[in-house]
Amino acid sequence: MSTTELDMRNESASPTLDEATRKGIADLLEKASPLLQGRRFHNIVDLLSLASDAVDMADDAMIQKLMKAYEESIGAAWTLGNAARFAANEASRKPTPSLLGLLRAAGDEDVRRGLHFALLFLAVLGRQTRDEPA
Structure with missing residues (x-):
């Protein structure tokens, strides 16, 4: 379908759309057509569905578990970093x-x-x- 045919259909379908909006929609459809034809657009929809499911499943208990895991990992990284800095400082100050x-x-x-x-x-x-x- 050409852009002209799309413009004519848009005019008949919604007379309230201005020219810039019609051109924008036509450009968007032209750009998205390879995704639609190659069925790659389905992957984007699946990704959005996955994100929506994650939001639906994110109850208070899950958030608390994620926060605890984050805090523990940051604490472990901080402890290891401090130990490495201290050991490096001591090793550089003292003789082998x-x-x-x-x-x-x-x-x-x-x-x-x-x-x-x-x-x-x-x-x-x-x-x-x-x-x-x-």
């Missing part, structure tokens, strides 16, 4: 310890707790990279 110095540092309960955490973390990563299922 000898092997005996490292063993002495392992006498500190906090160091042992951190090493234990790191070893458990690495064990979980190693378990996940196995070839055979557990």
Whole structure:
């Protein structure tokens, strides 16, 4: 259908539309025609439907769970960032310890707790990279 035919139909269908609106609609239809012909416009409608469903499902309990997960992830990122900055600052200020110095540092309960955490973390990563299922 040509733009002229569309203009004539628009005039008969709605005489209150001004010329600029008719041209705008015709341009919009011309631009959207590849989406309509290729059935890709359906994807946009599906996306809008998905967004609408998410809004419908967003009750107070779901919002609270999302907020808690967000706060916990931000807290974990903040803690890791602070620990990394502190460790980098301490490592740059102090001389590199000898092997005996490292063993002495392992006498500190906090160091042992951190090493234990790191070893458990690495064990979980190693378990996940196995070839055979557990």
